[in-house]
Amino acid sequence: DGPLIFLGLESSCDDSAAAVLCEGPVGTRVLSSVVRGQGRLHAAFGGVVPEIAARAHAEVLDLCVEEALAQAGVGPEKLNGLAVTAGPGLIGGVLAGVMTAKGLAAATGLPLWGVNHLAGHALTPRLTDDLPFPYLLLLVSGGHCQFLIAEGPDHFRRLGGTIDDAPGEAFDKVAKLLGLPQPGGPEIEREAAQGDPRRIPLPRPLLDREGCDLSFSGLKTAALRARDALVARAGGLRESDRRDLCAAFQLAVADILAEKSRRALAIYREAGPEVPALAVAGGVAANGAIRARLQDLCAREGVAFVAPPLALCTDNAAMIAWAGIERARAGIPADPAVVARPRWPL
Numbered sequence: 417d418g419p420l421i422f423l424g425l426e427s428s429c430d431d432s433a434a435a436v437l438c439e440g441p442v443g444t445r446v447l448s449s450v451v452r453g454q455g456r457l458h459a460a461f462g463g464v465v466p467e468i469a470a471r472a473h474a475e476v477l478d479l480c481v482e483e484a485l486a487q488a489g490v491g492p493e494k495l496n497g498l499a500v501t502a503g504p505g506l507i508g509g510v511l512a513g514v515m516t517a518k519g520l521a522a523a524t525g526l527p528l529w530g531v532n533h534l535a536g537h538a539l540t541p542r543l544t545d546d547l548p549f550p551y552l553l554l555l556v557s558g559g560h561c562q563f564l565i566a567e568g569p570d571h572f573r574r575l576g577g578t579i580d581d582a583p584g585e586a587f588d589k590v591a592k593l594l595g596l597p598q599p600g601g602p603e604i605e606r607e608a609a610q611g612d613p614r615r616i617p618l619p620r621p622l623l624d625r626e627g628c629d630l631s632f633s634g635l636k637t638a639a640l641r642a643r644d645a646l647v648a649r650a651g652g653l654r655e656s657d658r659r660d661l662c663a664a665f666q667l668a669v670a671d672i673l674a675e676k677s678r679r680a681l682a683i684y685r686e687a688g689p690e691v692p693a694l695a696v697a698g699g700v701a702a703n704g705a706i707r708a709r710l711q712d713l714c715a716r717e718g719v720a721f722v723a724p725p726l727a728l729c730t731d732n733a734a735m736i737a738w739a740g741i742e743r744a745r746a747g748i749p750a751d752p753a754v755v756a757r758p759r760w761p762l
């Protein structure tokens with residue numbers, strides 16, 4: 417029942433990451449969280465190249481681990497457990513992480529837990545806040561978008577989700593067609609801050625439909641058409657047009673997420689007791705405008721709003737170490753033979 421110190425590893429997309437967490441009676445501390453992005457390696461290809469990602473993960477994961485331990489001031493002998501992302505994600509990268517973790521487990525004799533990357537995101541609000549189960553979670557990332565009721569470290573009930581693209585994917589594609597670098601989310605947010613969100617009308621797909629399913633592909637296509645129209649009119653994309661389009665796009669995403677969150681809260685309320693909290697997680701939850709909208713909604717609905725700090729919203733290994741600690745505390749047995757899985761729904 418003493419404090420637990422866990423090392424986490426993450427390599428399911430284009431970030432190699434390692435982190436050390438200490439969980440004890442006075443709360444949980446992130447002792448270190450090292451994230452090495454691969455953005456530059458993929459920049460020329462306009463997207464993540466799985467082969468390149470896998471090789472880069474295999475090369476730098478050991479370094480990330482060394483750095484994480486050094487920054488935490490913790491030797492391997494102080495650790496109580498290891499956790500690694502076992503999926504879903506690009507299989508080469510996931511394999512690199514799982515192999516590294518198994519090597520560490522073999523060398524140290526430490527117990528190893530395989531963690532679902534999405535569970536890592538979904539449990540992060542409990543790492544930073546005193547948030548009991550169950551809670552309503554909006555998971556919004558580059559590959560995923562769903563409303564879940566988080567009932568336990570291993571129990572998530574899905575209320576709805578995207579029927580096509582994830583919002584992060586839409587942010588990235590719109591950024592690309594506007595000539596902005598990847599990942600596109602932070603770039604669009606920066607441009608949008610100086611733009612007029614009301615000048616260019618964009619649709620809010622699926623808002624007329626009941627329930628809390630979402631859609632973003634029509635919005636993406638509409639943004640593409642709006643860009644083409646602006647380019648045709650001015651003979652090129654003017655800076656002010658680009659800013660206005662970014663602002664309009666971001667507002668449309670915020671509108672959709674806020675309205676669907678309102679409905680998810682209503683559905684959750686109908687099903688049972690008072691909703692204690694809405695939590696957000698995933699890379700898109702790093703967006704300030706989206707966070708502000710959800711915060712407003714929760715204030716109006718009388719529901720607590722929990723949003724982890726930005727660095728814990730985007731991919732990191734602290735969330736994986738935390739999910740490992742959650743599993744250990746819940747009595748879920750370690751999994752030394754953990755298998756890498758490209759697909760793994762929550």
Ligand code: KG4
Binds near residue numbers: 588730
């Ligand atoms: O969770 P994450 O780091 O990786 C996974 O997809 O699992 O999410 C990455 C996504 C990217 O699509 C990125 O553009 C988006 O999160 N993102 C943002 C912001 N920061 C990251 N989207 C909107 N606004 C941001 N500030």
Ligand code: ZN
Binds near residue numbers: 558698699730731
């Ligand atoms: Zn992620």
